[in-house]
Amino acid sequence: DIVMTQTPLSLSVTPGQPASMSCKSSQSLLHSDGKTYLYWYVQKPGQSPQLLIYEISNRFSGVPERFSGSGSGTDFTLKISRVEAEDVGVYYCMQSIQLPSYTFGQGTKLEIK
Amino acid sequence: EVQLLESGGGLVQPGGSLRLSCAASGFTFSTYAMSWVRQAPGKGLEWLSAISATGDGRYYADSVKGRVTISRDNSKNILYLQMNSLRAEDTAIYYCAKDRYNWNKGEFDPWGQGTLVTVST
Numbered sequence: 044d045i046v047m048t049q050t051p052l053s054l055s056v057t058p059g060q061p062a063s064m065s066c067k068s069s070q071s072l073l074h075s076d077g078k079t080y081l082y083w084y085v086q087k088p089g090q091s092p093q094l095l096i097y098e099i100s101n102r103f104s105g106v107p108e109r110f111s112g113s114g115s116g117t118d119f120t121l122k123i124s125r126v127e128a129e130d131v132g133v134y135y136c137m138q139s140i141q142l143p144s145y146t147f148g149q150g151t152k153l154e155i156k
Numbered sequence: 157e158v159q160l161l162e163s164g165g166g167l168v169q170p171g172g173s174l175r176l177s178c179a180a181s182g183f184t185f186s187t188y189a190m191s192w193v194r195q196a197p198g199k200g201l202e203w204l205s206a207i208s209a210t211g212d213g214r215y216y217a218d219s220v221k222g223r224v225t226i227s228r229d230n231s232k233n234i235l236y237l238q239m240n241s242l243r244a245e246d247t248a249i250y251y252c253a254k255d256r257y258n259w260n261k262g263e264f265d266p267w268g269q270g271t272l273v274t275v276s277t
Contacts, residue, residue: 044218080262084201091251091267092193092201103265135201139262143215145191145203 045070045138049148057156062123064151066136071116073140080140083112083121086150087132095134096121128155158182158266160252165271172242172275178235178252178268186210186230189255191264192237194248194273202248205237209258220246242275249273 046069056062072081083096094103096112099119109124123130133150164176178190191206205226206215214226225238235252249272253264 082263084264086201091269092253092264093267094263094265097256097263133200137201137203137262139260142260142262143206143217145206145217145262147201147203150200 044144045072045141045146047136047138047146047148049134049136049151051151052149053152053154055154055156056123056126058128059125062126062130062153064121064134064153066114066119066121066148068117068119068138070141072138073116079115080138081112081114081119082137082139084135084137084147085132086135087129090132092135123153126153126155131155158254160254160266160268162250162252162268162271165250165273167274167276168242169277170243170275173238173240174242174273176237176239176250176252176271176273178237180233180235180254183254185228185233187258189213189258189260190228190235191253191255191260191262192226192235193251193253193264193267194246195251195270196245196248199248203262204250206255206260206262207235208260213260215260239273242273244275247273247275 084092086092100112136148161179192204227236249270251270253267256263
C-alpha cells in the first residue's frame with residue numbers, strides 16, 4: 044500500500060498569518076493518464092470531512108482562494124495564505140491512484156493562536 | 157441538495173454483524189460511484205470499500221476484506237455495508253461518501269454525517 048506521511052501533525056497559527064503543511068507519498072501518484080491522484084480533505088470540528096483540493100491544485104467549488112495546493116510526484120503542499128478562524132480543523136491528504144487501496148495521511152491539525 | 161444519510165450503527169458484541177445503510181437524495185444515485193470510510197475514536201480516516209455506479213466493480217481494503225460486503229440498490233437509492241465477524245478495532249464512525257464520477261476516482265463529495273459502530277461486550 045502507498046503510505047501517506049503528513050507533517051507537521053499540528054500547527055498553531057495567528058489569524059492573518061500563512062500556514063503550510065506537507066504530504067509525502069511512498070510512491071508517485073502520477074498516473075499514466077497524466078493526472079495525479081492527490082486530494083486534500085478538511086474535517087472541521089464536529090463535522091464530516093469535506094473536499095478541499097483535487098488533483099494536487101484544483102480548488103473545489105466554494106473553497107476560498109486563500110487555499111492553494113502544489114507539488115508533483117510524491118511531494119505535495121497545502122498552503123493557506125492568510126489563516127482565518129473558520130479554517131480550524133484537521134487536514135488530510137489522500138491518494139487514489141491505487142485501487143483498492145486508497146490511503147489517507149495521518150492528518151495535520153490546524154489551530155488558531 | 158445532495159444528501160447522504162447513514163443508519164444502522166449501534167452496539168454489537170465481538171463476532172457479531174451489522175448492516176449499515178446510506179440513503180442518498182438530491183442526485184441521480186445510479187450514475188455515481190460510492191465509498192465507505194471510517195474513523196476510529198480520536199483517529200484519522202481509513203478508506204474501507206468502494207463500488208462503481210452500476211455495482212459491477214467492488215473494492216475492499218485489506219483490513220476488512222472477507223468480513224465486509226458493499227452493495228447498492230439503485231432502485232431505492234441506498235448504499236449498504238454488511239459487516240461480519242466484528243472486532244473491537246472496528247469501533248468507529250462509518251461515513252458513506254459520493255464520488256464525483258461514475259467510476260471510483262476517490263474524489264468524495266459530499267460525505268454523510270456518519271453512523272457510530274461500537275463493538276464491545
